[in-house]
Amino acid sequence: MARLPVRLTPGASADRIDGWDADADGRPVLKARVRARPVEGEANAALIQLLAKSLGVSKASVSLARGGQSRLKMVEVAGLDDDDLRARLTGM
Known part of the structure; x- marks a missing residue:
């Protein structure tokens, strides 16, 4: 299972990475934007959908490990290791 640190910006004009x-602290973090507002978990759900589509995995494979109420989140992706994850995100 790969772990991915994400800085989420809700309320954007488009869903994108x-x-x-x-x-x-100088650690790498993936920047993502979603149109959904941070109300009742809508932005988190949109993030999971965006990452699943971008990584080519099912939504069930992507889960929020930490940061449900924060802009900085830790996302876990089942079925991929850290090297596979980085390779699929190269160029984003």
Whole structure:
């Protein structure tokens, strides 16, 4: 199971992945934007759908491990290891 740190921006004009950035501690984090608002888990659900589509896996394979109420989230992807995950996100 691969773990993916994500910085989510809800309420964007389009659902998209903006590439890699660094958090305050210098660790890599994937930047993502979704149209959904952060109300009743809608933005988290949109993030899971966006990542599943981008990675070519089912929505059931993507889960939110931590950060349900935060912009910084840790997402787990079943069926992929960290190398596969990075390879599929290369160029985003």
